[in-house]
Every structure is written in C-alpha cells, then in structure tokens.
Amino acid sequence: MADAAIQSLVRLRPNSGEAHLAVAKHCTGVISITTALGRLNLAQKSLPNDPLPFLLAGYIDRRQSRWDESTKNFERAIELDPQKPCLFSNKSLEAINVCGRYCDAETALDRAVALVPKDTALRASRAEIEAPMAC
Numbered sequence: 001m002a003d004a005a006i007q008s009l010v011r012l013r014p015n016s017g018e019a020h021l022a023v024a025k026h027c028t029g030v031i032s033i034t035t036a037l038g039r040l041n042l043a044q045k046s047l048p049n050d051p052l053p054f055l056l057a058g059y060i061d062r063r064q065s066r067w068d069e070s071t072k073n074f075e076r077a078i079e080l081d082p083q084k085p086c087l088f089s090n091k092s093l094e095a096i097n098v099c100g101r102y103c104d105a106e107t108a109l110d111r112a113v114a115l116v117p118k119d120t121a122l123r124a125s126r127a128e129i130e131a132p133m134a135c
Contacts, residue, residue: 017046021053033060051077051084078108083115105129 010019024039037060043053058073078084109126116122 015046017043017050017053020046021050021056024053024056033064036060049080051080054080082111102129 006019006022010023013019020039020043024036024043037057040053040057040060043050044057047053054073054077058070058077061067061070061073106126106129109122109129112122113119113126
C-alpha cells in the first residue's frame, strides 16, 4: 500500500519536494541509500525550510560515517526548527561519540534541556558529559 501511495504521489506531483521526501523515506529502509540521498538532496532544494530532509540526511550520513556532512545536516535542521529538543540531542551525541567535541555537546544539550526541562532522558544525557577542560 505504501508503494502504491508513493507511486500515486510521484505520478501526480513528480517534482514536488513532498514526493522526493516520501520516496527518500521509503528508499532508506527498502531500496537504496544512494537513491534516498539523491531524493533528499532534491527535497532539500524544494523544501528549503523543512528540517525533515536535513534530519534524514544527517541520519544516513551518520550511518555511513560521513561525520562532517552529518553534523552539517543536523545543524541545518536545528537552524530551521530550534524548538525541537531531539535535534539538539542528535547533534550532541554525534559531537561526543565521533569528534570528542564535549563543549559543543554541552551547549546543544543545555539548549535541549532549556526547551524541555522535565525530560529526564535529556537531563541524564547532559549529566553524563564531563568535559576534559572548561568550555
């Protein structure tokens, strides 16, 4: 049913950002990462103010160990939607796990905790960070 819905969308609006985004989301799990990234690039151009194409591209880049591209995509998603704490969490985890950028992780998690102060998972993530030097 998902294939049929996506094919209908692509047939009706082949060059729309929404169609590219739907195909990319479907390709990520079913068909090909390369196809998904191509469609996400088109979706980013068609939907420049939507954080979702950048977020999905960040996940794919992270999975393929393209850390710089992943970080850029997460940062762009944060710029577009600064009220989503999960975006700050993704960026901070990547900063810690790969780059050792503890100060960036602290800043990102501080912003996330400020948005959702009662989120215990975010507060725990923030508490786990111990910067080797003052930020």
